[in-house]
Amino acid sequence: MSIEHTILAVLSFWPSTGYNIKSEFEHKAAGLYWGMSYGSIYPKLKKLEEEGFIYAIEQEDEGRKKKMYELTAKGWKEFENWLKIPPSFPIIKDELLMKMSTWHEDMDNEVLISHLLKRKEETSDILKFVQEWPRNGYSYVSKLGCLSIRYAEMKLETEIKWIEESIEALQNNNLPDGQDPHGNTEKLLNRRRRAIGGDKGNCQ
Amino acid sequence: MSIEHTILAVLSFWPSTGYNIKSEFEHKAAGLYWGMSYGSIYPKLKKLEEEGFIYAIEQEDEGRKKKMYELTAKGWKEFENWLKIPPSFPIIKDELLMKMSTWHEDMDNEVLISHLLKRKEETSDILKFVQEWPRNGYSYVSKLGCLSIRYAEMKLETEIKWIEESIEALQNNNLPDGQDPHGNTEKLLNRRRRAIGGDKGNCQ
DNA sequence: TCTAACATGTAAAAAGTTACATGATTCA
DNA sequence: TGAATCATGTAACTTTTTACATGTTAGA
CATH class of the missing domain: 1.10.10.10 (Winged helix-like DNA-binding domain superfamily/Winged helix DNA-binding domain)
Known part of the structure; x- marks a missing residue:
C-alpha cells in the first residue's frame, strides 16, 4: 500500500x-x-x-x-x-516476537521479561487512548471509524492478556513444552558453545 | 529492525x-x-x-x-x-483498517463486507497453521517459540471474532454511533459531491 | 519429459527515512 | 526572551522490492 x-x-x-x-x-x-x-x-x-x-x-x-x-x-x-480494491494482508514487523521466538536457554529470562513489561506499558497507553478518543466529545469518529477502533481495542486487550500470561509463565518456570523431536535445543546450545569457545558461553 | x-x-x-x-x-x-x-x-x-x-x-x-x-x-x-536491546513498538500496515476507517456513506457496504470476508479466510488459514504446527510431530518449536505462537493464536482468534461482529453490524445496520459533534459526516459528503459535481455522486 | 521446487545472484527502481535548513507564532 | 509548536521543504542516504538471468534436481 x-x-x-x-x-x-x-x-x-x-x-x-x-x-x-x-x-x-x-x-x-x-x-x-x-x-x-x-x-x-x-x-x-x-x-x-x-x-x-x-x-x-x-x-x-x-x-x-x-x-x-x-x-x-x-x-x-x-x-x-x-x-x-481488496486489501492485502497486513505487514507486521514485531521485533519483540522475533526476539522471543529466537531467545535461547543461555540467555537471561529477566531481560526478556523487561522487554515484555516495556511492551505492556506501550500497549496500555495506546489502549487507554483508543478507549477515550471516541468518547472525548470533540474528535470526529465515523461509525466505521468506531468499528476500526473496536478492533484496536480488542487486539490491544488480547496483547496485554498474553503479556501477563507470558510473564507469569516465565517467572514461575511454567513454560509450554514446545516440540523438539530432534533435540534441536541441545544442538543449538552446542553449536553456540563450540562457536564461542570454551565455557565463556554463559551470557548472563 | x-x-x-x-x-x-x-x-x-x-x-x-x-x-x-x-x-x-x-x-x-x-x-x-x-x-x-x-x-x-x-x-x-x-x-x-x-x-x-x-x-x-x-x-x-x-x-x-x-x-x-x-x-x-x-x-x-x-x-x-x-x-x-529493548524491542521497538511493532510497525503495522493494515490496509483493511485504513480502508474501513475512511470508508464513507456514499460507498457500497457490500464491497467492504467482501473485504472482511477475504480477510477472514486469510486469517483462518494462518490460524489453522499455527494451531497444527507446534503439534505436527516433526517441526522444532522451542518453549519460547511456543509462547510466541500462542500470541499469534490469540491475536488471530480475536481478529476473526471482530470480523464476524463487524459483518453482523454492517448487515443488520447495527453500527456503533461514532462521534460527530461538528457534523463532519455531512461535511465530507458535501465536499465530495461538490468536487465530483452534480448528482453523479453516488458510487454504488 | 516436463513441472515444481531447489538454488544463487544482479541491476535498476521504488520507497522511505534522516538530517539539515529555514522561519513564524504562541505562550509561559 | 526562550521554548514549544506550527510550518515547509530538500538532499543524501538507506532499505527493500521487482524483474531479470541462470541453472539443477526430484518426481510424476
Whole structure:
C-alpha cells in the first residue's frame, strides 16, 4: 500500500496541510497504522498536485501561511477506486516476537521479561487512548471509524492478556513444552558453545 | 529492525542457505513477521560474511551445490546483544483498517463486507497453521517459540471474532454511533459531491 | 519429459527515512 | 526572551522490492 493513497484517505476526511497529515498519524494511528516522515509527505503532496489528484488552497490570511490541500474530482475517484480494491494482508514487523521466538536457554529470562513489561506499558497507553478518543466529545469518529477502533481495542486487550500470561509463565518456570523431536535445543546450545569457545558461553 | 539481525536470528536456529531463509518466513512467519526477498537476502548474506558475522560452508557433495551459512563467535555475540536491546513498538500496515476507517456513506457496504470476508479466510488459514504446527510431530518449536505462537493464536482468534461482529453490524445496520459533534459526516459528503459535481455522486 | 521446487545472484527502481535548513507564532 | 509548536521543504542516504538471468534436481 502506498503513501499516496494514505494521503488521499486522510484528505478525504478534511482538507489538511502536510504538517497536519503527519500529526494525524502521530496519535490517531493507534497501533493500526504507521506514520510517515515529512521527507515522504511533502514530495508526495507535490506529486499528487502535479498529477491533479489534489489542489492547494494557500492561506496567508489567518496568521500562519500554510498550504491546505483538498481532493479534486479525480482525487476522489482515485481514492474510491482504491477503497474497492481488496486489501492485502497486513505487514507486521514485531521485533519483540522475533526476539522471543529466537531467545535461547543461555540467555537471561529477566531481560526478556523487561522487554515484555516495556511492551505492556506501550500497549496500555495506546489502549487507554483508543478507549477515550471516541468518547472525548470533540474528535470526529465515523461509525466505521468506531468499528476500526473496536478492533484496536480488542487486539490491544488480547496483547496485554498474553503479556501477563507470558510473564507469569516465565517467572514461575511454567513454560509450554514446545516440540523438539530432534533435540534441536541441545544442538543449538552446542553449536553456540563450540562457536564461542570454551565455557565463556554463559551470557548472563 | 534490520534484515541483518533477522538473518542472524534465523541462522541461530540452524545453519541455512539463502533460499532456506526465505522459505522459513514464507510459512512460519505466521502473521508475526514479514518475509524478505532474495534481492535482500543474498546481498546481506554476502555483507554479513565479509564482516565476519557468518561463514559459508559450501556443499557440493550432497546432490545440489549450495552455500550453508553458520554464525561465527562474532555473529553469536552480535545476535545476543541485539536480543537484549529493548524491542521497538511493532510497525503495522493494515490496509483493511485504513480502508474501513475512511470508508464513507456514499460507498457500497457490500464491497467492504467482501473485504472482511477475504480477510477472514486469510486469517483462518494462518490460524489453522499455527494451531497444527507446534503439534505436527516433526517441526522444532522451542518453549519460547511456543509462547510466541500462542500470541499469534490469540491475536488471530480475536481478529476473526471482530470480523464476524463487524459483518453482523454492517448487515443488520447495527453500527456503533461514532462521534460527530461538528457534523463532519455531512461535511465530507458535501465536499465530495461538490468536487465530483452534480448528482453523479453516488458510487454504488 | 516436463513441472515444481531447489538454488544463487544482479541491476535498476521504488520507497522511505534522516538530517539539515529555514522561519513564524504562541505562550509561559 | 526562550521554548514549544506550527510550518515547509530538500538532499543524501538507506532499505527493500521487482524483474531479470541462470541453472539443477526430484518426481510424476
